[in-house]
Structure formats: C-alpha cells, structure tokens
Amino acid sequence: xxxxxxxxxxxxxxxxxxxxxxxxxxxxxxxxxxxxxxxxxxxxxxxxxxxxxxxxxxxxxxxxxxxxxxxxxxxxxxxxxxxxxxxxxxxxxxxxxxxxxxxxxxxxxxxxxxxxxxxxxxxxxxxxxxxxxxxxxxxxxxxxxxxxxxxxxxxxxxxxxxxxxxxxxxxxxxxxxxxxxxxxxxxxxxxxxxxxxxxxxxxxxxxxxxxxxxxxxxxxxxxxxxxxxxxxxxxxxxxxxxxxxxxxxxxxxxxxxxxxxxxxxxxxxxxxxxxxxxxxxxxxxxxxxxxxxxxxxxxxxxxxxxxxxxxxxxxxxxxxxxxxxxxxxxxxxxxxxxxxxxxxxxxxxxxxxxxxxxxx
Amino acid sequence: xxxxxxxxxxxxxxxxxxxxxxxxxxxxxxxxxxxxxxxxxxxxxxxxxxxxxxxxxxxxxxxxxxxxxxxxxxxxxxxxxxxxxxxxxxxxxxxxxxxxxxxxxxxxxxxxxxxxxxxxxxxxxxxxxxxxxxxxxxxxxxxxxxxxxxxxxxxxxxxxxxxxxxxxxxxxxxx
Amino acid sequence: xxxxxxxxxxxxxxxxxxxxxxxxxxxxxxxxxxxxxxxxxxxxxxxxxxxxxxxxxxxxxxxxxxxxxxxxxxxxxxxxxxxxxxxxxxxxxxxxxxxxxxxxxxxxxxxxxxxxxxxxxxxxxxxxxxxxxxxxxxxxxxxxxxxxxxxxxxxxxxxxxxxxxxxxxxxxxxxxxxxxxxxxxxxxxxxxxxxxxxxxxxxxxxxxxxxxxxxxxxxxxxxxxxxxxxxxxxxxxxxxxxxxxxx
Numbered sequence: 001x002x003x004x005x006x007x008x009x010x011x012x013x014x015x016x017x018x019x020x021x022x023x024x025x026x027x028x029x030x031x032x033x034x035x036x037x038x039x040x041x042x043x044x045x046x047x048x049x050x051x052x053x054x055x056x057x058x059x060x061x062x063x064x065x066x067x068x069x070x071x072x073x074x075x076x077x078x079x080x081x082x083x084x085x086x087x088x089x090x091x092x093x094x095x096x097x098x099x100x101x102x103x104x105x106x107x108x109x110x111x112x113x114x115x116x117x118x119x120x121x122x123x124x125x126x127x128x129x130x131x132x133x134x135x136x137x138x139x140x141x142x143x144x145x146x147x148x149x150x151x152x153x154x155x156x157x158x159x160x161x162x163x164x165x166x167x168x169x170x171x172x173x174x175x176x177x178x179x180x181x182x183x184x185x186x187x188x189x190x191x192x193x194x195x196x197x198x199x200x201x202x203x204x205x206x207x208x209x210x211x212x213x214x215x216x217x218x219x220x221x222x223x224x225x226x227x228x229x230x231x232x233x234x235x236x237x238x239x240x241x242x243x244x245x246x247x248x249x250x251x252x253x254x255x256x257x258x259x260x261x262x263x264x265x266x267x268x269x270x271x272x273x274x275x276x277x278x279x280x281x282x283x284x285x286x287x288x289x290x291x292x293x294x295x296x297x298x299x300x301x302x303x304x305x306x307x308x309x310x311x312x313x314x315x316x317x318x319x320x321x322x323x324x325x326x327x328x329x330x331x332x333x334x335x336x337x338x339x340x341x342x343x344x345x346x347x348x349x350x351x352x353x354x355x356x357x358x359x360x
Numbered sequence: 361x362x363x364x365x366x367x368x369x370x371x372x373x374x375x376x377x378x379x380x381x382x383x384x385x386x387x388x389x390x391x392x393x394x395x396x397x398x399x400x401x402x403x404x405x406x407x408x409x410x411x412x413x414x415x416x417x418x419x420x421x422x423x424x425x426x427x428x429x430x431x432x433x434x435x436x437x438x439x440x441x442x443x444x445x446x447x448x449x450x451x452x453x454x455x456x457x458x459x460x461x462x463x464x465x466x467x468x469x470x471x472x473x474x475x476x477x478x479x480x481x482x483x484x485x486x487x488x489x490x491x492x493x494x495x496x497x498x499x500x501x502x503x504x505x506x507x508x509x510x511x512x513x514x515x516x517x518x519x520x521x522x523x524x525x526x527x528x529x530x531x532x533x534x535x
Numbered sequence: 536x537x538x539x540x541x542x543x544x545x546x547x548x549x550x551x552x553x554x555x556x557x558x559x560x561x562x563x564x565x566x567x568x569x570x571x572x573x574x575x576x577x578x579x580x581x582x583x584x585x586x587x588x589x590x591x592x593x594x595x596x597x598x599x600x601x602x603x604x605x606x607x608x609x610x611x612x613x614x615x616x617x618x619x620x621x622x623x624x625x626x627x628x629x630x631x632x633x634x635x636x637x638x639x640x641x642x643x644x645x646x647x648x649x650x651x652x653x654x655x656x657x658x659x660x661x662x663x664x665x666x667x668x669x670x671x672x673x674x675x676x677x678x679x680x681x682x683x684x685x686x687x688x689x690x691x692x693x694x695x696x697x698x699x700x701x702x703x704x705x706x707x708x709x710x711x712x713x714x715x716x717x718x719x720x721x722x723x724x725x726x727x728x729x730x731x732x733x734x735x736x737x738x739x740x741x742x743x744x745x746x747x748x749x750x751x752x753x754x755x756x757x758x759x760x761x762x763x764x765x766x767x768x769x770x771x772x773x774x775x776x777x778x779x780x781x782x
Contacts, residue, residue: 031399054642055639057607120610176422191618214601215600
C-alpha cells in the first residue's frame with residue numbers, strides 16, 4: 001500500500017512511459033496535456049532518453065517516425081486538434097509499419113473547441129482522418145492506475161503489430177489524481193541491440209545484413225494491394241487478440257450502459273442510484289475502442305430492455321454499439337458535448353426515462 | 361466510510377493544495393482517494409476548486425453531486441457552492457475574506473479567520489494551512505502526523521525556510 | 536590490368552529513373568562518393584523527400600527512409616536522437632524544403648540539428664509535372680504560371696541559403712551548382728566539408744545545389760545546364776555563406 005503514489009493522469013502516463021523504456025518523446029504544448037511534455041523534458045533525459053519540444057504537432061509526429069524507424073521506442077502526446085494535425089503522419093507511419101504510441105488527452109470540439117473533457121474524437125481515433133486502408137488499435141483507460149498500466153503495455157503491442165497504437169483519454173483523466181502503483185522500470189534498449197529486436201530498423205548497414213529502407217510509396221498497384229493485405233493480416237490478428245473490456249451486472253440488467261473512460265465511472269454511480277430506485281442496470285466498458293468488444297454484448301441477459309451508449313459526444317460510439325447490438329435490443333444515447341459532463345443523477349434519470357419508453 | 365469534500369477559492373489561495381494534501385494523507389493512511397481539479401486557461405486569479413473523495417472502498421466516480429464538507433476561501437465560492445452541502449454537513453469559511461456567513465441553517469458552519477491567523481504567524485500565504493488545521497480539528501479526516509510529515513517533505517531544500525511558519529499554521533487549531 | 540575507374544559502392548548498380556539531363560543523378564553520386572571515401576557508407580542514415588527524389592533510396596546504397604511532404608528535417612531530428620554517432624542527412628527538393636517544409640527546415644537549423652541537408656533547387660515541381668515552386672524565377676514559365684512568374688502574383692523567389700544563414704545554429708551554409716565538370720568537382724568538395732563539419736557536431740549544415748530540370752523547363756539538357764549557369768546563378772549567387780572556424 002505504501003508504494004502507491006498520488007499522481008495526475010498526465011504524470012502517470014509520462015512516468016509509466018519512461019518505465020516502459022521510452023527512448024524519445026516529442027511534444028508541443030496544448031491543453032489539457034501540458035504536464036506530459038513538462039514532465040518528459042526533465043525526467044526523460046535522466047533516464048537516458050531524449051526530449052524535443054517540436055515546432056508543431058506536424059513536426060512532432062514526423063520526429064516520432066524518424067526515431068521509431070531507426071529503432072527507438074517512441075511516445076508522443078497531444079490533444080484533439082493536435083491529433084487532427086498529426087493524421088497524415090499517423091497513416092504514413094502505419095503504412096511504413098513503424099511502431100509509435102500516441103496519446104490523445106482529448107478536449108471538447110469541434111475546431112479549437114474548448115479545453116474541458118470530451119469524447120468527440122471517437123471517430124477521429126477509431127476511423128481516422130488519414131488516407132488509405134489503415135486501422136489503429138485504440139485503448140481507453142478509466143482510472144489513473146489503468147493509464148499507467150495501459151501505456152506500459154502499449155509499447156509492446158505497437159512493436160508486435162508494427163503499427164501505431166493510440167490511447168484515448170480525456171481532460172478529466174489527465175488532470176485528476178489517484179493512487180498509482182507504478183510498473184517497474186525496464187530501461188532503454190541500447191543502440192547496438194536495436195536490430196536484434198527490430199531487424200528492419202534503419203541503423204546503418206554495418207549493423208544488419210543487407211540494406212534497410214523504410215518506405216510507403218508503392219507505385220505498382222499489385223504491390224500496394226499485397227502490402228495492404230499484409231497489414232490486414234495483422235489487423236485480423238489484432239481483432240482476435242487485442243479486444244478488451246470490463247463489464248458488470250449484465251446477466252440481470254434491464255438497462256445496459258455502454259461507456260468508456262471517464263463516462264464509465266459516472267455510469268457506475270448511476271447504476272447505484274438506479275439500484276436505489278429498484279432498477280437493475282449493468283455496464284459494458286470498452287477498453288479497446290478498436291477492435292471493438294462486440295463479444296461483450298453476448299453476455300447481456302434476458303431482462304435487458306434497452307442498451308444506452310453513454311458518451312461525451314453527439315453519439316459517435318453509438319454507431320459501434322448499434323452494430324454490436326445487432327438489433328437484439330433498442331439502442332439509445334445519453335450524452336453531453338462541448339465539454340459539458342452530465343451528473344450521475346442526470347444519467348440515471350435519462351436512463352430511467354429510456355427504460356420506460358422501451359417498455360411501452 | 362465515504363467522504364466527499366469540496367475546496368474552492370481564488371486561484372493562488374491554496375484551496376487545491378490543501379485538497380491534495382488531504383487526499384495524499386488519506387492515501388498514505390490506506391484509504392482510496394480521488395482528487396479532481398477544475399482547470400481553465402487562466403494561470404492566476406479566477407476561481408479554482410477541487411473535489412476530493414475519500415473512501416474505504418474503490419471509488420467509482422470522482423465527480424460529486426453533493427458534498428459532506430465544503431471549504432471556501434473567498435466570497436464568490438461561498439455563494440456559488442454552499443447549496444451543494446448535504447444537510448448535516450460542514451462548511452468551513454475563511455472569515456478573514458468572507459464578510460457574511462452561510463445562509464444554510466441545516467449545516468454546521470465553522471468560521472476560520474485564516475488570513476488573520478496566518479498574518480500573525482508572519483506568513484500570509486500559510487492561510488490555507490490554518491484552514492487545514494481547523495478542518496483536521498473539526499473532522500479528524502486524516503491524522504495530523506501524516507500532514508506534518510507531508511509538510512516536511514513539501515518544504516525541504518530551497519523551500520525549507522517556509523517550513524516553520526507552515527508548521528506553526530498547522531498547530532493553530534490543534535494545540 | 537590496372538583499374539582506373541570504378542563506380543562508387545555508394546550507388547546501387549542500377550539505372551536511375553531520372554529524366555535525361557536531370558542533375559539528381561550527379562548530386563546522388565557526389566554525395567555517395569564522399570560517404571564512401573570517408574568510410575561512412577555503413578554508418579549513414581538518409582531521409583528522402585516527396586518529389587522525384589523519393590526514389591533516391593533505390594539508388595543510394597545506405598539505410599534510408601521516406602518522409603511525408605516537407606518533414607524530412609523533423610524525421611532526421613528523430614533519427615539523430617536515437618543514433619548520436621551515425622552520419623545523418625536529408626535530401627530534399629525545392630517544393631519539399633522551400634514550400635511545404637519551411638517550418639521543419641527553419642527549426643532544424645534553429646535547434647542546430649547535427650545533420651546535413653542537401654537541397655536540390657531546380658526552380659520547379661518536377662514529379663507533379665512542372666508547377667511553379669517558391670524558387671521559380673521571375674518570368675519562368677510553368678504549368679501554374681503559363682505566362683511566366685510575376686512578382687505581383689507570386690512574389691520574388693525564395694533564397695534558402697540566405698534565410699538559413701541568418702540562423703545562428705546553422706554553422707555551414709553553401710550554394711553550389713551542377714552545370715559543368717569543374718563546378719561538380721567544387722560541389723563535391725563542399726559536400727565533403729559539410730560532412731566533416733557534421734562529424735564535429737558543431738551545428739546544422741546545409742548545401743544547396745542549383746540543378747536542372749530539362750523536361751519541365753522545356754529545354755534540351757545542354758540548354759538546361761546553360762540556364763543553371765546563367766539565369767539561376769544570377770539570382771541565386773553561388774558562394775559560401777558561412778563556415779565555422781577551422782574548416
């Protein structure tokens with residue numbers, strides 16, 4: 001117990017990334033994730049890594065590409081409009097089959113929007129603004145402990161799948177503090193060992209057989225199609241192996257909330273409020289947003305009258321909830337947007353109303 | 361046991377800091393805690409507040425609909441937040457800067473002349489620690505020793521010169 | 536029999552895909568010869584741009600990666616953080632470096648990044664079919680300035696060496712031209728010097744090559760080289776802008 005440290009989500013992400021053996025961090029100031037570049041600027045060099053405050057998010061994602069293509073373990077973070085700027089780079093990195101871990105501490109949108117918590121980047125991170133056939137595994141933590149645990153693991157996932165991995169948090173998770181048990185420090189892979197783990201990395205031809213080139217351009221359509229098929233073989237594996245969720249109360253629930261991140265915690269309290277009113281409610285909390293945990297919906301029991309996608313957007317995850325529900329239950333939406341966060345009472349009231357309508 | 365606490369004041373009055381100290385102390389005493397600040401674009405001034413939940417069990421929700429205890433360091437915070445306190449709850453008011461009392465009759469009101477006491481101790485900036493002293497005396501939510509230990513860690517090195525005044529401030533309601 | 540000439544091992548022994556009369560091949564070769572002569576081929580990492588020379592990694596016999604348009608200097612900065620001891624360079628055209636990638640090149644110079652940028656200035660977008668570049672000369676006809684570039688419409692051409700040399704942490708800045716054998720030999724000596732200064736880790740090093748694009752200029756290769764030596768060199772003075780002490 002005494003080893004626990006009270007940390008902000010942003011600090012936990014940063015410290016856990018350092019402990020995961022990150023070699024490079026590149027960032028650009030944007031609220032509400034500024035604690036991360038600040039923390040990395042003074043702590044990463046102590047651990048033997050490098051920090052650059054990039055001139056823009058565009059530069060940051062490309063610095064990340066260069067460092068990762070040459071074999072470094074790389075972490076970058078930003079917030080919603082910053083991810084918009086990085087989209088070309090994210091697609092390019094996926095096409096080049098290079099691992100990078102990208103954190104979005106999202107805020108209210110659209111546009112410059114506001115700086116309060118939002119989840120309206122769901123389409124942005126699960127569908128992406130990059131061009132071409134690309135999928136990006138996306139994970140959404142809901143506690144500070146999970147922030148630390150997930151980012152620590154995401155570097156291995158990115159390297160195994162040779163693909164960018166995105167973590168989607170929100171301003172509330174970034175700013176709040178909870179006790180954290182930090183994972184042990186792994187240390188940075190020395191430069192002379194890079195090609196043992198990453199034979200493809202561009203390190204200089206003295207370090208590996210043949211010549212390494214990291215590239216995206218394939219002008220021959222057949223060659224490009226084959227490449228995309230290779231990528232999708234890995235994505236098919238991801239759809240089997242990277243699905244994560246947690247759930248509670250599904251077998252008996254009349255109302256099933258589906259919520260990720262901060263919103264899932266409000267739903268847990270809404271479930272307690274509904275219980276006091278004699279209504280049984282349950283929760284599916286997707287941890288992986290892509291691949292989406294459709295299998296979780298098979299655990300919903302016979303009593304279910306309505307499934308409610310509960311989110312800080314105009315109903316983006318709703319699309320995936322409807323697909324997963326496969327018409328088995330009516331699907332509704334409980335939402336706020338623009339940086340507004342509903343209270344647990346508001347969620348409970350709206351859920352109770354939705355239940356009554358479903359029972360009509 | 362689950363306690364929901366709310367701390368509010370002007371930016372720079374240290375409301376967020378004492379919220380964080382209580383959260384940290386409660387964690388060190390083996391409790392589950394969450395600390396959630398309001399955040400905005402301004403660096404100083406404006407209002408600053410934070411929510412602290414302390415519980416024996418895992419805490420689902422870091423946001424609160426009502427508070428067992430409210431701490432206000434300035435007048436706008438009192439007017440804005442006093443209605444969120446549960447009947448039978450407690451409101452701590454920094455009476456040095458808040459000229460009126462609460463309009464609530466169903467709660468306990470503790471008036472703390474935090475700035476006056478801190479001034480007498482020679483460090484106006486320790487007014488939040490005076491408030492913390494009053495909170496500890498009234499509620500016993502965490503042990504004084506845990507907080508003392510934290511202050512010692514916080515005011516070390518270059519900041520060590522501020523430790524005596526803060527330790528004095530911590531004693532103000534407890535001796 | 537005595538061998539009097541061998542192609543550099545720095546070039547992959549294949550035909551390049553560049554147009555007849557294009558000077559990319561010459562620029563590639565002198566850079567690779569320098570790397571070979573100093574024994575650096577095995578510990579060099581290069582970054583290619585978007586543009587005709589995105590294909591450079593098919594020809595340059597070192598570890599390389601592609602870049603998104605204009606971002607090669609950011610990518611090289613990332614590579615440098617992982618590989619403090621290797622030779623790192625970017626190879627960029629004028630659309631890439633002087634238009635879409637201005638922020639990245641300025642800030643690489645501003646941070647004094649310890650890599651070398653080879654800047655190929657042929658005053659036009661080659662790969663996309665001959666559109667106006669920031670470096671296109673006044674009066675020069677392109678597919679987006681069919682009556683010739685005018686100051687009113689597009690301003691005056693951007694002089695990158697002059698801009699980069701204003702930045703304190705850019706320590707070596709020189710413009711060369713690839714219009715005849717004598718100037719190519721001079722250019723090679725400048726490339727070697729830039730790489731030596733990179734080795735000394737003194738700051739950012741930048742070499743601009745005035746180059747030709749006969750296809751998009753609508754000139755025969757020989758006339759294109761004449762255009763480089765007369766028209767381009769008149770607007771873009773061929774000279775050293777900055778050299779650190781001791782070099």
